[in-house]
Amino acid sequence: MSARKTIFLTGVTGTLGKEIVKKLLITTDDHLYLLIRRKNRFTHWDRVRKILAEMGLEIFLGTRVQVMEGDITRPGFGLEPHDLEILQREVTEFYHIAALTALNGSEAECMRINVGGTEEALKLAWQFRKSGCLERFFYFSTAYVSGSLRRFTALEDELPEQPYHANFYESSKYRAESKVREAMHAGLPVTIFRPSIVVGHSQTGAVSEFNVIYPFMKLFVHGLLSKLPTRLENSFNIVPIDFVVDAALAIARQENSVGRTFHLVTQQPPTMETLLELKEAEYPEIPDFEILDPDTFSKEALASNEQFVYEMLAPYLGYLNGLLGFDTTNTEKALEGTGVKFPKTDYDFCRTIFQYAVNSGYLIVPQKA
Numbered sequence: 001m002s003a004r005k006t007i008f009l010t011g012v013t014g015t016l017g018k019e020i021v022k023k024l025l026i027t028t029d030d031h032l033y034l035l036i037r038r039k040n041r042f043t044h045w046d047r048v049r050k051i052l053a054e055m056g057l058e059i060f061l062g063t064r065v066q067v068m069e070g071d072i073t074r075p076g077f078g079l080e081p082h083d084l085e086i087l088q089r090e091v092t093e094f095y096h097i098a099a100l101t102a103l104n105g106s107e108a109e110c111m112r113i114n115v116g117g118t119e120e121a122l123k124l125a126w127q128f129r130k131s132g133c134l135e136r137f138f139y140f141s142t143a144y145v146s147g148s149l150r151r152f153t154a155l156e157d158e159l160p161e162q163p164y165h166a167n168f169y170e171s172s173k174y175r176a177e178s179k180v181r182e183a184m185h186a187g188l189p190v191t192i193f194r195p196s197i198v199v200g201h202s203q204t205g206a207v208s209e210f211n212v213i214y215p216f217m218k219l220f221v222h223g224l225l226s227k228l229p230t231r232l233e234n235s236f237n238i239v240p241i242d243f244v245v246d247a248a249l250a251i252a253r254q255e256n257s258v259g260r261t262f263h264l265v266t267q268q269p270p271t272m273e274t275l276l277e278l279k280e281a282e283y284p285e286i287p288d289f290e291i292l293d294p295d296t297f298s299k300e301a302l303a304s305n306e307q308f309v310y311e312m313l314a315p316y317l318g319y320l321n322g323l324l325g326f327d328t329t330n331t332e333k334a335l336e337g338t339g340v341k342f343p344k345t346d347y348d349f350c351r352t353i354f355q356y357a358v359n360s361g362y363l364i365v366p367q368k369a
């Protein structure tokens, strides 16, 4: 184990944040300060207790894990002065993971949480850096900052000047990453991670939340949509959650990852054809769906009830059309010798994540007649 760090993290109640906390607790002896907001009738303490209990790690609460109430959209995250003082004095690493990840989020909410929240994170990071002991700032961006609507290969250490965004999530993450890059160029020791579409564990398919691609799968499995404008050869970049966590933490430990950006993606994304093969071979009971040429597709080709569903799907379509490719030079170099390998996202992996979603009751496959 390397020297003990004191790490401040946001977004730890979310899909990725939870797994990062778990891995840090299991593989290091770092101390963690978690920023959590109150939600419904649950306090930040209730929420962290539940998460750690689910992981079997509640023993660390109050010892290696401290929790602070806050909301990233509030000035200084709305932290109590006493908490702020502790963070300023102790934090050596800051992971800003929190975001609004809904692909159908409104422009105002995406900007408020993703851009505003990141601006507040950067202000705090500067404060911890100037009068504290902050050594690293890690920011979770997305591989889709470049936009999913144009054929293009995204490079790691830059943002395109003319992105083609499909939704306000992408455009707000682009604006947020621009702010982070400005801070990096101004001397903040920043490392940026850009995962693609995060799905379940590489071996088990397990995931705590069924986000992003899963609701899309549901539309077809539950027979709500029967046609899709895409091509059989079009790919979609899914990445298992354990790869994202393992790669990010391996890269975070490297001193020379400061000032760099890393695509945490698969290098061989599955195609629509893989999905159709999976359906035919394993789940023939799922209603058939037809692939239509996107160049000539018109919404009117759909039945009226499906037109409504299709509109809900619009923010997702870019992810399924494989237009955006990702350079992985930085990630390849950084992972050399770490034991972390780019994931296999082939037919078997698609089957694993699908089966997990079925076995956990998220997807309900029609019974054979």
Ligand SMILES: NC(=O)c1ccc[n+]([C@@H]2O[C@H](COP(=O)([O-])OP(=O)(O)OC[C@H]3O[C@@H](n4cnc5c(N)ncnc54)[C@H](OP(=O)(O)O)[C@@H]3O)[C@@H](O)[C@H]2O)c1
Pocket: 010, 011, 012, 013, 014, 015, 016, 017, 036, 037, 039, 070, 071, 072, 073, 096, 097, 098, 099, 100, 101, 102, 113, 117, 140, 141, 142, 143, 173, 194, 195, 196, 197, 198, 199, 209, 211, 212
């Ligand atoms: N999942 C993916 O496919 C994917 C792909 C690429 C990049 N990313 C990026 O990775 C990061 C984590 O994604 P995720 O999938 O783990 O997200 P997620 O499951 O949607 O979780 C979002 C997290 O952000 C927190 N949050 C949102 N608004 C907040 C606020 N105002 N104050 C405090 N906390 C707030 C949430 O807290 P509450 O529980 O209180 O709501 C939750 O912990 C994000 O930055 C995302 O853009 C994710």
